[in-house]
Amino acid sequence: MLKPEKMIKVAVVGAGDKLSTVSETLYRMNLLHIETPQETDYFKIGTPMDKAGHFSRSLLQLRSYISHLKLDPTKLMVKRKYKRREIEEKLSMKLSEYQEKIGNRIEELKRINDSLKSIEAELSAMEPLKVLEIPPNLLKGYKSLRCFVGFVKADPSKDIEKATLDFDLIIKKFGEQYVMALFVRAEHGDEVYRILQGYGYKEIAVPDVDYESRTSELLKKKEELFEKKKKIEVEIEELKLKEAELILAIEEYLSSEVEKAELPLKTLTSKHTFVVVGYVPAKNFEEFKKELESQGMVVEQLKFEDHELPPTKLNNPGFTKNFEVLSKTYAIPKYKEIDPTILMAIFFPLFFGLMLGDMGYGLLITIVSLYLKTIFKTEGWQKLLNIGLACGISSIIFGFIYGEFFGPFRIPGTENPNEVHFVGDLIAGIYGFNHGHPLFDRVEEFGVKALLFIVLLIGMFKMVWGFSMGFYNVYVEHGLKEALLEKGCWIFGVLGLVCLIFGFSYNLGIFTSPPPNGFGEIFPKNLFVYGNTVSEARAVPLPIPGLVDGWQAGFNYFYLASLPLILLWLVIFLKAEIPKMGIFGAIMAVELLTWFGQIISYARLLAIGLSSVYIAFVVNYLSLKIGLEPGMAILPLAIVIMLIGHFGNFLLGILDPGLQSLRLHYVEFFTKFFEGGGREYSPFGRVKKFVEEEGGE
Amino acid sequence: MVEAMISDEAFIKGCAAIGAGLAVGLAGIGAGAGESGIGAAAVGAIAEDRGFLGLGLLFTVIPETIVIFGLVISFILMFAYG
Secondary structure, X not given: OOOOOOEEEEEEEEEHHHXXXXXXXXXXXXXXXXXXXXXXXXXXXXXOOOHHHHHHHHXXXXXXXXXXXXXXXXXXXXXXXXXXXXXXXXXXXXXXXXHHHHHHHHHHHHHHHHHHHHHHHHHHHXXXXXXXXXXXHHOOOOOOEEEEEEXXXXXXXXXXXXXXXXXXXEEEEEOOEEEEEEEEEHHHHXXXXXXXXXXXXXXXXXXXXXXXXXXXXXXXXXXXXXXXXXXXXXXXXXXXXXXXXXXXXXXXXXXXXXXXXXXXXXXXXXXXXXXXXXXXXXXXHHHHHHHHHOOOOXXXXXXXXXXOOOOEOXXXXXHHHHHHHHHHHHOOOOOOOOOOHHHHHXXXXXXXXXXXXXXXHHHHHHHHHHHHHXXXXXXXXXXXXXXXXXXXXXXXXXXXXXXXXXXXXXXXXXXXXXXXXOXXXXXXXXXXXXXXXXXXXXXXXXXXXXXXXXXXXXXXXXXXXXXXXXXXXXXXXXXXXXXXXXXXXXXXXXXXXXXXXXXXXXXXXXXXXXXXXXXXXXXXXXXXXXXXXXXXXXXXXXXXXXXXXXXXXXXXXXXXXXXXXXHHHHHHHHHHHHHHHHHHHHHHHHHHHHHHHHHHHOOHHHHHHHHHHHHHHHXXXXXXXXXXXXXXOOHHHHHHHHHHHHHHHHHHHHHHHHHHHHHHXXXXXXXXXXXXXXXXXXXXXXXXXXXXXXXXX | OHHHHOOHHHHXXXXXXXXXXXXXXXXXXXXXXXXHHHHHHHXXXXXXXXXXXXXXXXXXXXXXXXXXXXXXXXXXXXXXXX
């Protein structure tokens, strides 16, 4: 479970003419992860089978239709599957039908769009001419006159006057610039043209016909084209509804045929034989071997060498499979590595619940997840929503433990339960609520302290655990010495830190004084090297000789225990780093502080939760004050505030615990042991969605 | 005189409370400054490719640890002197 599935490297060898049968069999079994081979002098990479070219051309065409129709196979629920033989019979007929009904229509649509574009261009070109209010026949066709029609940036008459006084200018404002018609004698034409260029003159082509009639003609044509376009689109849409599944089934059929026909590209062939090398899951090996050998092939088990990296097939049972989405986002584990998915399946919802911990919000998350599960049926969504479901249930459980339902029922410093929660009075009246429930109240003083310590304990535990798994991973790959130098030393270092934290907590009295200052007397009160007491030690919780006077008072056995551990870590660490980095490697020892920071980082399990509790409390408090006597007694406003407030807090309550829980895994846990960089197992063949294999084929 | 009005114990309590507030507040500003750069880059990446959303959000919350440090310090201050 914690490891990817075991793989066996195999070579399938057979006579060259059997390659197409083998291709069929391998594709159907969907088990062999084929390795891309390397050519040798004798063995060459094969060439695709003859049918490949024909099939891939059809496939390309069909895919272009599919992309035009915007068909998405992952979003379509399968109503019926098509038999293979059925598709083979219909194939050529259907392909030519699609060519005619879809391909030609798409072409037609393209033509219509092109004409629409040119009409638009012509219409917009006539706009400025309309502004001039001069009929087109007056704008051209002169012998002794030259006529300029176009855009200019400013009125050019002043400059033209310098060239000739004999001109006629009609100029109108058009948007940011001017549109003008300028008439001059033909002999001044070139000179005036140069002047106009200084004004950014841009010519407009004058059409032959009258604007009004041309415009109405164009508009009419445009409308006709629009109608035609709409009609074609409706026809295509009808076809899409009717044929979608068949189209996708044919696509599936064609692409599987192409893949089969291209198997030789992953095969080494000699004149009369072929070899396919790949990996098969160990549990399927016997079945795989039997099937192929019955067809006259030879299946040979190969040993893999050290540098080879078999593909990773994650092996997680039942519910935990959903969490592969989360662990794969970080990395795909290498074949020999520990796969942390199952740990994530346990700790992710646990941390989420620990943070959110509210029955109301948990219930909402559960209901929303269940509802969305009925709408989004694709695999990815279902997995994600299953995670949501787990988180929701975990929140309900922790909500019960903390005694919260859309906010806490009690808050320290507020006596009246009716001010804290909208059912405060009701709850306060229940006998059980003040006698043993909430099982753990995280808002009161002891609760905060205890939870802080508990989450740090979780942090320390996971830190050591992470390094232990890292130790195992390195041990498997490089042996004991490397494992000890690379990961083992950190186990000692972190254990030293744990002792330091315990020593500090002990001096604060967490293990000796009764609540609310501690957990009661867990350890004896006299664990001090110099025979002091806890009350004396409180003054020097962190006894650093030379820095604090009277440090002896705070020096307890936990601190004493941490000394050899940290010394051991330092020795192993320096032994590992100095050969690699020289004397500067010693500076890297500062890294121990990072792990200290990461232990403290687990305090977010408390902090995120508390902030959400207090937001919920503030929302409840405000709306109760606004809504009821003796407050403002504006009930509708109170309800609005309550709904908006809780909705916002609910969204935050999904986002933040989700992200922080993920982060605690990725940053604080995975970095200790999880390297990733594996290749995903993707066997030759595919899971059929629309096509059905017939029995005995 | 002011000295006469405030007892030593109250003075320490007050200072601890101010310190706790500063610890959370300043750490918050620090984390915010850290997140601003990552957030901007993440939004850019998400605009390019929607699939980056989850990872982008995750990167954005990474500097939040700093606030947690501040918070823990403030808790310790309040527990010890509050």
